[in-house]
Amino acid sequence: MSGKSLAGKTALVTGAAKRIGRAISIALADEGANIIVHYRGSEEEARELLNELARRGVKSWDVKADFEKPGEYESLIHRALDLAGGIDILVNSASIFPPEKLDEVTLAGLMTNIEVNAWAPFVLSRDFASLAGKGHIVNILDSRINDADWNHVGYILSKHVLSKMTDMMAIAYAPEIAVNAVAPGLILPPPGKDQEYIERLKNTVPLKKHGEADDIADAVVFLAKSSFITGEVIYVDGGRHLKEYSNG
């Protein structure tokens, strides 16, 4: 019998194939959790992660869904439950991050950000609450929810929506389900930027460094193991949310 604290639990991690989602999946597996790997396009990376998880001695499955296609995310929890038989932890990490300044925002673009980054996580959470019935939800936000991201306006507005939904779901789904969030700061360079990009921004962080995907994973594991925290946001950003962000 494993002494690991999440042994026997099953976690569904969205956007799990790469980067932060992958680190979260591995960290949960290292605590003994079985993992349902959600991906959209990164099939090869998802398969590679399944192999990595198998080497860690946990069970794993993959599920595909595009969060711009309602039929795909509305069936996701059902499909995941059919595969794994139960879900105890839902981590909403998948997101889009399109660059867009205030004068470039369109209604269609805003709605896509909201659908992928807030609405789909909410639908998954609501289905998880009604079909799984108990456990933990951890939403991945962004430490700029304290302020703004003037270069990704639709994105940051969608994270504000998910942040408020986190509070509302924490009340609505108690006492069976704890709903919390992790707000990452400067962790990995966004698509199209290299490592030098985040190295240059280190000076904007009070702790004068960028974080690692494992820092986010550690916070998710902490929340998934907790029995007395709900409606909380853990900022994993070296203190950056305490300082004003660039106004673009």
Ligand SMILES: NC(=O)c1ccc[n+]([C@@H]2O[C@H](COP(=O)([O-])OP(=O)(O)OC[C@H]3O[C@@H](n4cnc5c(N)ncnc54)[C@H](OP(=O)(O)O)[C@@H]3O)[C@@H](O)[C@H]2O)c1
């Ligand atoms: N990276 C950072 O420094 C940072 C900073 C602040 C906040 N965050 C937050 O932390 C989380 C993870 O960040 P990340 O940088 O690892 O994310 P990412 O690499 O930009 O995206 C994670 C995954 O989201 C999935 N995804 C994108 N569009 C989708 C869609 N329409 N339907 C379903 N899945 C979709 C992709 O899956 P496929 O590859 O399978 O298509 C992708 O691998 C996100 O919520 C992000 O907002 C990250």
